Amino acid sequence: MEMLSSRVALGIAAGVCGTLFLGYCIYFDHQRHSDPEFKKKLHERRRAKKMAASSTKRTTVFPDMKDHEAVQRFFLQEIQLGEELLAVGDLENGVDHIGNAVAVCGQPNDLLNLLQQTLQPQAFHLLIQRLPAVAPRIVKATPAMQEEDVE
Template sequence: MTRSRRGVVAILVGSVLLCPILYCIYFDYKRRHDPAFRKLLRRTGKHHRQREAKLQNLRFRRLIDSRISELELNRRATLPPVENSRFILDNLSIGENCASQGDYENSALAFYTALYVYPSPEELLNSVMADDNVRPVLQQMIKLRPFRPPAQRYHVSPTIL
């Protein structure tokens, strides 16, 4: 009786281990010889990549929105110009450092924050876009999340910067 149990267990274990291998062989054969299956795989892969890109863009937009709401809660509209310009310069340097290291998400967030606080973001955007390392980050950032300055601007003297 124990021999028959061992035989049944051995057959079950063997089939459990053999089924994935046989499926891989079948999948490979189907992928190589069936054009419709290859087309289906390409379409599925393309759909998956598009969905992942949309999810990443959505996550980035939410991150920017949370950064802006956090900025609105923490910042007052009337800051001393020196402190406000230091905040802008710090964010610009953080953005440039992150862009040079390849951390594009944090770089874009720092640039977006600096643009959000700066009184004339068009000037700042034009001056920052001159840097070749930063240009792709800003283009991607603006494509994902168009910049909308706040209704009430912070008061900073541009000569301090």
Template structure:
């Protein structure tokens, strides 16, 4: 039996040495890659290429052609804040929901609402979202039906 134990111990030590050698190999080539001036230049170029895209997306947040939509959005947010300050949470939630409906980036607006609205009101807004979507789809389907109707 001592031969088997010795063999297994030798095999385990070889496995540990192999793992250590592999990790050393990874660390060595990672340092070599990061130290390469070409790598840093390519990384900088990739980051610069992404910046204008982000600026363009921000510019598309409110198109000047949609000035009336923007005004409606701001009016709904103001009205929601007004009703909320008066203690009429339901009316405030209705206005915040209307603002969500016309917003070009509703996920971002929900993040803002999460940090600015009281938790109870934010939950009410979240419960209102599916209802808004259903109502919007129903309105769109009705509008398509009216456009397709020959009468």
């Protein structure tokens, strides 16, 4: 009998705690929504998030492929940015940046083998699908080869 009463008491305590927490949430949600600046802040936050997502996707400026230091800096920057975006769950943009890094890498096969072991399978498959689209962007970004460059 004592076991049953302690379970009932525990159930009542849990119910009271749950009700208090729910009341707390409702009260502060009401406070937040009654703020005159709430809608303005919400629209600004959504607009900023949308602009950030669209700006990181297609504003990649590829370095001059003859400048090895610039290519190395670009490679490290794109790998780091891609890893950060993947860590926060932005699979699309993260894969785009890692694809840019693979495209300028001197040994892409070795890098792809490493990425296959470290990336999530869906991210790696998306990367493989997107790689053919990266090469034309690099060709457009690099100036035309001059005759002295061709031997």
